[in-house]
Amino acid sequence: MTSRVGYPMYVCALLAAAAVLSGTAAAQGRGALVEAIGTTEPDPLPPGGPAPRMADGRPDLSGVWFSGVIGRPSAWSRTRREPLEEEPVPVRPEVKAKLEGMTRTEIQLLSPGVNCLPLGVPGVFVSNPHPFQIITIPGMFVQLIEVSNDWRLVYTDKRPHPEYPDPLFYGNSSAWWEGDTLVIDSIAIDERTWVMNNGWYHSDQLRIVERIRRPSRNYLEYQFTAEDPKVLTRPWTSGWRKYSLSQEADQLFENFCTNNQNPEQFKKLLDLEVDRKR
Amino acid sequence: MTCSHKPSWFLAVLCAFAAAVPALAHHSFAAEFDAKKCSEITGVLTSVDWQNPHAYIYVDVKSAAGAAESVTFQLSSISNLRRGGMERKNMIDNFGKAVTVRGCAAKNGEKNRYAASFIKFPDGKIYRLGQDVEGLFGTNN
Numbered sequence: 001m002t003s004r005v006g007y008p009m010y011v012c013a014l015l016a017a018a019a020v021l022s023g024t025a026a027a028q029g030r031g032a033l034v035e036a037i038g039t040t041e042p043d044p045l046p047p048g049g050p051a052p053r054m055a056d057g058r059p060d061l062s063g064v065w066f067s068g069v070i071g072r073p074s075a076w077s078r079t080r081r082e083p084l085e086e087e088p089v090p091v092r093p094e095v096k097a098k099l100e101g102m103t104r105t106e107i108q109l110l111s112p113g114v115n116c117l118p119l120g121v122p123g124v125f126v127s128n129p130h131p132f133q134i135i136t137i138p139g140m141f142v143q144l145i146e147v148s149n150d151w152r153l154v155y156t157d158k159r160p161h162p163e164y165p166d167p168l169f170y171g172n173s174s175a176w177w178e179g180d181t182l183v184i185d186s187i188a189i190d191e192r193t194w195v196m197n198n199g200w201y202h203s204d205q206l207r208i209v210e211r212i213r214r215p216s217r218n219y220l221e222y223q224f225t226a227e228d229p230k231v232l233t234r235p236w237t238s239g240w241r242k243y244s245l246s247q248e249a250d251q252l253f254e255n256f257c258t259n260n261q262n263p264e265q266f267k268k269l270l271d272l273e274v275d276r277k278r
Numbered sequence: 279m280t281c282s283h284k285p286s287w288f289l290a291v292l293c294a295f296a297a298a299v300p301a302l303a304h305h306s307f308a309a310e311f312d313a314k315k316c317s318e319i320t321g322v323l324t325s326v327d328w329q330n331p332h333a334y335i336y337v338d339v340k341s342a343a344g345a346a347e348s349v350t351f352q353l354s355s356i357s358n359l360r361r362g363g364m365e366r367k368n369m370i371d372n373f374g375k376a377v378t379v380r381g382c383a384a385k386n387g388e389k390n391r392y393a394a395s396f397i398k399f400p401d402g403k404i405y406r407l408g409q410d411v412e413g414l415f416g417t418n419n
Binding site: 073 | 306308309310327329330331332355356357358359360361362363364385386396403404405406409410414415416417418419
């Protein structure tokens with residue numbers, strides 16, 4: 001037996017609803033929102049003072065970081081996300097045709113995240129819905145990645161790439177500091193990763209140059225440049241994405257991706273959709 | 279050229295992803311569940327699988343014929359649930375009690391399988407359980 005329950009019974013005070021109506025709810029045309037435990041509406045974090053520094057004088061990037069500006073998960077928050085303006089990605093015409101030919105279901109089901117693959121570079125930043133922890137010491141950058149209990153270690157001594165680097169999910173990285181910005185230059189990135197979680201696949205020619213800085217204690221900023229002559233007509237540089245210092249218990253959870261859904265069923269759905277396109 | 283001026287499908291998707299990562303989109307709600315077939319389902323909470331990347335709860339719901347059928351609800355990851363104030367204990371404390379869960383039906387027609395967006399316990403408390411695909415909460419996801 002299923003029973004529908006009217007939304008008004010879930011609504012808190014009218015005043016609260018009215019306040020929210022000025023935001024997302026109005027855009028959605030709803031007059032009443034469900035008030036549930038788990039919904040947050042914090043203000044963006046203040047800068048929080050200068051960034052801490054390591055013994056060598058470089059910024060210390062250490063901390064647990066969430067995507068966005070509230071120092072906690074943004075998904076169940078009503079705090080508006082800051083817009084990010086970026087140039088269109090200059091994909092080659094044949095790549096554009098391929099991407100536009102993919103259905104949303106295909107994109108969902110083929111994405112590395114859905115298939116429990118490592119997020120790769122720059123996915124670990126730009127396609128990562130979970131927090132990560134950074135530990136920097138002079139000469140080393142360590143990223144502990146909550147999803148799939150993954151990690152990444154990069155030496156910041158500008159060591160050169162080998163002549164025949166192994167293709168790896170996080171690639172082969174050469175890293176150095178440019179002033180207060182950490183630069184990580186990665187090549188040989190496993191082709192099973194995507195540059196972004198929207199179908200933007202890449203070739204074995206992908207080079208990602210990441211720039212990471214900590215302008216103040218509470219914020220981390222991240223930008224990447226992608227070069228991939230087999231997929232892009234020219235290099236493309238992202239906007240600066242913001243990450244904010246965790247205001248929670250400052251710990252990562254175990255979060256293995258075990259694909260405990262129903263992958264066989266997904267495959268059937270995908271096959272059905274591909275059949276319909278034929 | 280900014281995101282808002284690009285009509286291309288690929289770029290539109292790119293722009294949508296660019297602003298921030300949709301934090302509960304790890305697995306494919308859109309592929310598996312139908313956001314237009316959501317309803318509130320009342321029954322007796324019987325058990326929970328507290329797992330990543332998705333937790334599951336099971337609710338016995340009486341059919342029109344009077345027989346109890348087990349309904350499966352897929353939840354977000356336990357890390358998202360914990361950060362959203364939902365602990366496994368909240369579920370265990372309500373085993374054997376009547377709860378109402380809002381869920382969206384499986385696209386494949388599999389009976390009694392839903393993705394949950396919230397649960398209401400007998401004490402009246404409502405907890406988020408998954409994505410806000412219907413815009414019920416006015417949140418980012």
